[in-house]
Amino acid sequence: MSFAFPPADQATVPIASSDLMFPVHRVYCIGRNYAEHAREMGHDPDREPPFFFQKSPDNLRCDGVFPYPAQSDDVQFEVELAVYLKSGGIDIRSDVALEKIFGYGVALDMTRRDLQGAAKKLGRPWDVGKSFEDSAPCGPVCRVEDVGHLESGAITLDQNGLRQQSGDLSQMIWSVPEQLSILSQFFMLRAGDVILTGTPAGVGRVARGDSLHCCIEGLPALDVSVV
Ligand code: MN
Numbered sequence: 755m756s757f758a759f760p761p762a763d764q765a766t767v768p769i770a771s772s773d774l775m776f777p778v779h780r781v782y783c784i785g786r787n788y789a790e791h792a793r794e795m796g797h798d799p800d801r802e803p804p805f806f807f808q809k810s811p812d813n814l815r816c817d818g819v820f821p822y823p824a825q826s827d828d829v830q831f832e833v834e835l836a837v838y839l840k841s842g843g844i845d846i847r848s849d850v851a852l853e854k855i856f857g858y859g860v861a862l863d864m865t866r867r868d869l870q871g872a873a874k875k876l877g878r879p880w881d882v883g884k885s886f887e888d889s890a891p892c893g894p895v896c897r898v899e900d901v902g903h904l905e906s907g908a909i910t911l912d913q914n915g916l917r918q919q920s921g922d923l924s925q926m927i928w929s930v931p932e933q934l935s936i937l938s939q940f941f942m943l944r945a946g947d948v949i950l951t952g953t954p955a956g957v958g959r960v961a962r963g964d965s966l967h968c969c970i971e972g973l974p975a976l977d978v979s980v981v
Contacts (some may be wrong), residue, residue, distance in 0.1 A: 782947065782949045797837050807885075807925060822922045825882070835861075836950055841854045845939055851931035858904050862890065864881065891976065893976035919957065926952060
């Protein structure tokens with residue numbers, strides 16, 4: 755088979771302590787998965803069913819640089835635990851979901867909040883607010899063999915040395931196995947899928963020149979410069 759023109763490069767994320775790259779298939783994100791963040795966005799954090807949206811695989815960027823995007827005056831950070839799958843399926847039971855996980859990493863779900871807010875008001879899709887160039891800065895993938903499964907531990911974001919976001923993975927409304935199970939009822943999950951698992955309270959806007967220091971206990975920190 756020949757292509758009419760060269761296909762886009764495969765999106766990849768480096769694997770910690772390895773020369774191998776993780777080949778990305780899809781990027782799923784869960785909304786409002788920490789109660790305090792749901793409240794700060796004006797929603798009831800009751801355990802209503804989770805909802806998901808997607809970013810494009812090539813929105814992932816692993817070199818620590820976030821170029822301030824076009825068309826927004828309110829671009830915000832959301833630090834999140836990223837889950838990387840080594841296998842998938844449909845209707846995955848939550849008691850076997852952890853077996854599908856290749857590893858974990860730190861990621862940012864950068865958001866054009868003004869565009870997202872306008873879309874919400876009009877009942878339109880969130881894509882322009884969420885799925886734009888370089889909107890998912892991320893650190894390396896750490897294998898489960900090296901870091902275990904992350905069910906609790908501090909998750910924080912410092913902006914220019916000031917603590918802005920602070921929470922604990924154990925505060926997720928829907929656990930990682932529950933998220934995988936529910937997601938697999940709507941989509942066929944497969945090796946290469948990445949799930950951003952929601953952000954704790956304290957989201958805020960960035961400016962060019964900012965440095966963001968993102969930490970999840972047990973994983974290497976992610977440092978990002980806004981340019
Ligand atoms: Mn998010």
